[in-house]
Amino acid sequence: MNVRDALEADADALASIADSPTDVMRNLVHDRTVRVAEDGPRDPNADVDESQYGVSDPEDLLGFISFDAQEDTVHITQLDGTADACRRLLAEPVRFAERESMDVEVLVPPGTEPVETAAEELGFEKRGTGPRFDGSRTIRFRLEP
Secondary structure, three states: OEEEEOOHHHHHHHHHHHOOOHHHHHHHHHHOEEEEEEOOOOOOOOOOOHHHHOOOOHHHEEEEEEEEEEOOEEEEEEEEEOHHHHHHHHHHHHHHHHHHOOEEEEEEOOOOHHHHHHHHHOOOEEEEEEEEEOOEEEEEEEEOO
């Protein structure tokens, strides 16, 4: 599995994973730190493939995470994908937060077991309910290194 920064060209694939409009995902790539997990290793020294700047295929991506840092907390704004991808992607902002002595918070909607499992495996603790989004409740997970 390879983890890299998301590109605008990934917007269609991200929209497919998140079940969101492509324009929303394109804006997400511009407004937040967004990382994607793709199947297989990628040689960083290989010539750039022209398709990298076209449109990515949803089947190329295993998952994605978006996050931002405010004051003393890194907020995970979206996380979706396979169980392995969620675990690997969530570890990225956790490493950043540890280096910066920050906490990490993720809101998990019901029915997203891969996200909840990844959070628990990385040492996050349930901290009660979070805000509602589109009428659905969330569970607040927090990691305080």
